Amino acid sequence: MKTTRPIEIRQIRKSYGEFVALSDVSLTIQPGEFITFLGPSGSGKSTLLMIIAGFTRPETGSILVESQELVTMPPHKRDIGLVFQNYALFPHMSVEQNVAFPLRYRSMGRAEKRERISRALEIVRLEDFGARSIDALSGGQKQRVALARALVFDPAILLMDEPLSALDKKLRDYMQIELKRIHREIGMTTVYVTHDQHEALTMSDRIAVLNHGRIMQIGTPKEIYERPVNHFVADFIGDTQFLPAEVDGETARVGAEVFRLAHSSVDRGQKGLIVLRPEKTFLVGRDEQREGINSIECVVVGATYQGGSVLIEAELPWGQRIHLRRSTNAGTMSTMPDPGSGMCLAIHESDTIAVEDDP
Amino acid sequence: MSTAGSLIPPRTQQHQAAEPAAPNAVALARQGRRDRLLVLSLLLPAGALLLALLIIPVGWLFYLSLIEGGEYSLVHYERIWTMRSYQNILWTTVKISVIVTVICAVVGYPTAYLLAQLPGPLAAVGLAMVMIPFWISILVRTYAWLILLGARGPIVPFLQQVGLTDNPFLLLYNETGTIIGMVHVMLPFFILPLYANLRSFDWNLMHAAASMGAPPTSAFFRVFLPMSLAGIWAGVVLVFVQSIGFYVTPALLGGGRVTMVSMKIASNIQEYFDWGAASALGVVLLLIASSILILAARLIGGGQLWGTTR
Numbered sequence: 001m002k003t004t005r006p007i008e009i010r011q012i013r014k015s016y017g018e019f020v021a022l023s024d025v026s027l028t029i030q031p032g033e034f035i036t037f038l039g040p041s042g043s044g045k046s047t048l049l050m051i052i053a054g055f056t057r058p059e060t061g062s063i064l065v066e067s068q069e070l071v072t073m074p075p076h077k078r079d080i081g082l083v084f085q086n087y088a089l090f091p092h093m094s095v096e097q098n099v100a101f102p103l104r105y106r107s108m109g110r111a112e113k114r115e116r117i118s119r120a121l122e123i124v125r126l127e128d129f130g131a132r133s134i135d136a137l138s139g140g141q142k143q144r145v146a147l148a149r150a151l152v153f154d155p156a157i158l159l160m161d162e163p164l165s166a167l168d169k170k171l172r173d174y175m176q177i178e179l180k181r182i183h184r185e186i187g188m189t190t191v192y193v194t195h196d197q198h199e200a201l202t203m204s205d206r207i208a209v210l211n212h213g214r215i216m217q218i219g220t221p222k223e224i225y226e227r228p229v230n231h232f233v234a235d236f237i238g239d240t241q242f243l244p245a246e247v248d249g250e251t252a253r254v255g256a257e258v259f260r261l262a263h264s265s266v267d268r269g270q271k272g273l274i275v276l277r278p279e280k281t282f283l284v285g286r287d288e289q290r291e292g293i294n295s296i297e298c299v300v301v302g303a304t305y306q307g308g309s310v311l312i313e314a315e316l317p318w319g320q321r322i323h324l325r326r327s328t329n330a331g332t333m334s335t336m337p338d339p340g341s342g343m344c345l346a347i348h349e350s351d352t353i354a355v356e357d358d359p
Numbered sequence: 360m361s362t363a364g365s366l367i368p369p370r371t372q373q374h375q376a377a378e379p380a381a382p383n384a385v386a387l388a389r390q391g392r393r394d395r396l397l398v399l400s401l402l403l404p405a406g407a408l409l410l411a412l413l414i415i416p417v418g419w420l421f422y423l424s425l426i427e428g429g430e431y432s433l434v435h436y437e438r439i440w441t442m443r444s445y446q447n448i449l450w451t452t453v454k455i456s457v458i459v460t461v462i463c464a465v466v467g468y469p470t471a472y473l474l475a476q477l478p479g480p481l482a483a484v485g486l487a488m489v490m491i492p493f494w495i496s497i498l499v500r501t502y503a504w505l506i507l508l509g510a511r512g513p514i515v516p517f518l519q520q521v522g523l524t525d526n527p528f529l530l531l532y533n534e535t536g537t538i539i540g541m542v543h544v545m546l547p548f549f550i551l552p553l554y555a556n557l558r559s560f561d562w563n564l565m566h567a568a569a570s571m572g573a574p575p576t577s578a579f580f581r582v583f584l585p586m587s588l589a590g591i592w593a594g595v596v597l598v599f600v601q602s603i604g605f606y607v608t609p610a611l612l613g614g615g616r617v618t619m620v621s622m623k624i625a626s627n628i629q630e631y632f633d634w635g636a637a638s639a640l641g642v643v644l645l646l647i648a649s650s651i652l653i654l655a656a657r658l659i660g661g662g663q664l665w666g667t668t669r
Contacts, residue, residue, distance in 0.1 A: 053566070053570055054569070054570075055566050055569075074569075075566070075569040075570060076568075076569045076570075076571075076572050076573055076574050076575075076578075077572075078570075079572075080570055081570065081571075082566065082567060082570035082571075084563050084566075084567060086561070086563060088561065088563040088564050088566070088567040089567075090564060090567075090568075090582055090586075091586070092585045092586055101568070101571055101573070101581075102571030102572055104572075104573075104581075105571065105572035105573055105574075105577070106572065149567075149571065150570075150571075153571065153572070159570075
């Protein structure tokens, strides 16, 4: 049963003794959406997933799917596919028996079962692996079987709990693309949990960033990266550095300069932070034209060659050091500034955003 | 290439000859031999122990079972094979052992299941409760059963009073008493290996089963039980193999009315000084135990039975 209406999660609260794992979390998941819960460990992302799956009981809250209340329903009646970090395949069954397992509890003809199993194995590209034993599979193959097993009964929601974190980096990158392809192919409502921001940015339609049991921000990968609404989100995602600033509406005073802001979540007259990312920051000569650019004087301290890019370190008048990245092609390499040279640290006005400083 | 190759063999030979001998080949080979010798010499004490305490005694047992009146003879085995009394004893032994094993499995499985689910400290308490009787002498425990199951113990007079029986020896000096006492002694041998097996069970598998629609009972029978089979078999083998050779408890609680193979061995030696007959029975017990082990290893894979793999 595929959902045609949104999944409404309302005011989920869960605490373990003194520790509040989730405090009144609410969000709406659109049908067919790939949504990621992203956050550090202890942020509550896995707890929220386990509550949706039914293996953790919240203190309060509601999860409505097709106007059916899920929170009070036992896990085996919820119609939710679950993919675990450690695969959780049944080692005493073959690949095919694993994939057939959920169909045992659903009434359908023998022919349809067979059709669904081979379709599921085809989706994860393991058509010829049906008779294999689980022990004979590699990590990536096991995760595909786990996925086929969760997809085969066409559940209302597919939940994935850090499914790729046990794989090595190359395989992880490949599986990210595969998961995305499979999601495009069957358009299943998917909730994905990870602490890996790269994974979240690559795969998601929307990302919910969690911290201390609260949703910090929810939005498309681009919104989350380009327009973080607070210090935590700006800091957690990307290789972020901050410039202290006094924000005054659409402008901010940074040292002796005034920056024009594209976006700000800081109240007028408050202390704020300008979000700097290495790839959005660059150096200009002190006498160069600076139309549409915010800039501040700096001195180049050093440069470190890192293969694909050079990491340049620059010092600001108040002693703060900022890293910025330059790609390594012949053009940029020939104009690499020498250490000690006075330059301007620059960022496009449309890239300049301010977030509030944590008290 | 092949024609060119056939034209230049002299040159390749020259090339090989010109190459110096592989560096350190002799010294490295000598070191390798020395390491192997060292490993062998380290194995020697354990090997000697095995030889002295296991291989020689068992060999001697075989030898004695084949001697009658100073000559080689199969007469002891012939007697076991043909005499009704021997067959009754073997049948009683196997029957009691099977019953004891089945009861241990039925009682022990839920116990191990519970222990495996308890959080750490509680599991330690539970395990201690399984282990404590294990640390008390079998003889002491068997005498305790003599009192508990006897005509003046708490159970039989109660049953008499409520009119369920008028037999004062309902639970003692018969197979029932023997089985009760043996189950009590054997139970830890079933619970411990099963507990070790269940403790390493990945409970995510049960979550996985539930998420796919399996109600708890179905998930238990389709996932949990099949995965604990190795633990069950380990317990079954331990209990059965020990039961068929058990002496003290059946001798006391059976009161002479229940004769198992071990008692026949004892009486052959103590009363008839017939070492040959006793040895032959010992060999038969050894064969039964070995065939059970081999059968179990075939069924579940040797590695799992001996605990070398999970």
